[in-house]
Amino acid sequence: MTAKVAIVMGSQSDWETMTCAAEVLGELGVETDVRIVSAHRTPDRMYEFAKGAAAAGFEVIIAGAGGAAHLPGMIAALTHVPVLGVPVQSQALSGQDSLLSIVQMPAGVPVGTLAIGKAGATNAGLLAAAILANHDAALSQRLQDWRARRSAAVTERPES
Numbered sequence: 001m002t003a004k005v006a007i008v009m010g011s012q013s014d015w016e017t018m019t020c021a022a023e024v025l026g027e028l029g030v031e032t033d034v035r036i037v038s039a040h041r042t043p044d045r046m047y048e049f050a051k052g053a054a055a056a057g058f059e060v061i062i063a064g065a066g067g068a069a070h071l072p073g074m075i076a077a078l079t080h081v082p083v084l085g086v087p088v089q090s091q092a093l094s095g096q097d098s099l100l101s102i103v104q105m106p107a108g109v110p111v112g113t114l115a116i117g118k119a120g121a122t123n124a125g126l127l128a129a130a131i132l133a134n135h136d137a138a139l140s141q142r143l144q145d146w147r148a149r150r151s152a153a154v155t156e157r158p159e160s
């Protein structure tokens with residue numbers, strides 16, 4: 001089976017964040033293809049990946065980057081495969097730069113932008129699973145079970 005979800009990131013340093021997307025998708029039994037693809041350091045690799053994404057069978061691309069985070073937008077410009085952008089928390093501006101770089105796409109080239117950091121990466125994974133679940137009943141059930149377990153884990157009152 002080939003992976004339907006690609007997780008790409010601009011740098012090895014983004015993996016600490018982006019591993020959260022891979023982790024939750026793993027829990028849901030969704031295979032991922034994880035790569036480092038930098039828009040400014042490996043632009044040819046980025047172009048080749050994005051142009052070939054649909055033919056490679058990817059149905060969702062999760063792209064994480066920090067700082068002047070143009071990777072998700074550039075990938076979205078090169079493919080019609082839906083792109084979920086994860087703003088990685090930068091040191092200089094705590095990820096606000098990443099967030100604004102990713103979220104402010106001009107009309108016509110959408111990037112579904114998540115929260116800054118690990119919460120965003122986890123939610124990108126969950127959204128990717130939900131998208132695939134639209135045509136995968138078994139995955140849909142696993143996702144619903146996952147959510148039900150999370151709800152069941154919340155106690156009614158705080159434990160002392």
Ligand code: RP5
Nearest residue numbers: 010011013014065066067088
């Ligand atoms: C961006 O610059 C990457 O996405 C990363 O978040 C940030 C810092 O990269 P490194 O200097 O750690 O390689 O391209």
